[in-house]
Every structure is written in structure tokens, then in C-alpha cells.
Amino acid sequence: MYQPVADAPPQQEAVVVDPLPVVCLSRTAAPLLEAARAEDEDRWPAVVAREREQAQRTRAARVALAQAQEIVEEPGASWPVPLPTAEQGAAIDLAGAGDQVVELWRANPVQAAALVHELVAGGEFTAAEVLDAAVDAAIGAGLLALTDAGTASDPSMMAEQCLEAAPCLVLAVALASADLD
Numbered sequence: 001m002y003q004p005v006a007d008a009p010p011q012q013e014a015v016v017v018d019p020l021p022v023v024c025l026s027r028t029a030a031p032l033l034e035a036a037r038a039e040d041e042d043r044w045p046a047v048v049a050r051e052r053e054q055a056q057r058t059r060a061a062r063v064a065l066a067q068a069q070e071i072v073e074e075p076g077a078s079w080p081v082p083l084p085t086a087e088q089g090a091a092i093d094l095a096g097a098g099d100q101v102v103e104l105w106r107a108n109p110v111q112a113a114a115l116v117h118e119l120v121a122g123g124e125f126t127a128a129e130v131l132d133a134a135v136d137a138a139i140g141a142g143l144l145a146l147t148d149a150g151t152a153s154d155p156s157m158m159a160e161q162c163l164e165a166a167p168c169l170v171l172a173v174a175l176a177s178a179d180l181d
Helices: 003-007 020-043 045-072 086-107 109-121 127-151 155-176
Strands: none
Touching (some): 020 127, 086 127, 109 127, 127 155
């Protein structure tokens, strides 16, 4: 998509571009991501199984804690929106931890790594869970930008939205390959 723009002389005001590759990418990115995850599971089944087992243990601990908090809460309290279940609360906590790591990683990866260690020290999460949640958050932001690009009617807006997706996807790769040991 960018090559016709790069090849055009500086004084040229309009350039014809083909938005089809961006539209295709926006529609295939999520299935390709799932295929890559399945490939990881095929290539490293023991590692994936170990990470899932660790995640189940820490998830069970988060759910038990959330259930204990529900018991302690004042009975009969009325809320306009139902409170999340223990499982939903545990998932929300993990997603929030991932979001915090993503935001901090952009500014200072060393502080983000320290945050991951701090979250792990509490025993509520494993490092793999937190980093996976952070990767999911970064990929989600990139996929949203690509989806917006795929639906843009103006090629220049499409190109701009593709450029917005790139840093998110690069961040996801950095987080996925981070070794905090």
C-alpha cells in the first residue's frame, strides 16, 4: 500500500493506492494469531501444559479470594449493576494487571518488569500469566487499529491507522519474548 506513495514525486498531490492488502490483513489477523498459538502448542506441548497448570493454580487462588470477599461483603446491598462473579473478578484482575504492564512497558520496560515481579510476589499471578495478559492487551489494540484501517474509506486514513497498529504489534512481540528471569 505504501510503495506508490514512496515512488511518487514530492510535487504530486494524489497517488492511487490499493487498499486490498490492508483489508485482507484486518480480516485475517485474528485467525492467524490463533493459528500461531495452536502451532506453539504443537511445538512446545510440555511448556504450554505447564503454563496452563500454573495458571489454573493461581486462578483458583484468585477465585477463592474473590469468593471470600463476597462472603464478607454486606448482605442486602443493592447495586444498579450486578457485581462480577468470583471467576469474572479474577479475570478482570488479571486483565488489569496486563494493561498496567503494557502501559508501563511503553514508557519504561525496566519498571514494567519490576511491576511483573511485584505482582508475582503476591502469589496471585504467575509471570507467564501477567505477560500473556499484557501480550493480549497489546495485540487487541493492534487488531482494533487494523480493523479500523480495514473499514476506512480514505486510503490516507487507512495508512495512518495501519501505522497506529504497528507499535502495538511490536510491543506484543517484545512482551511475548520477554525473559524476566
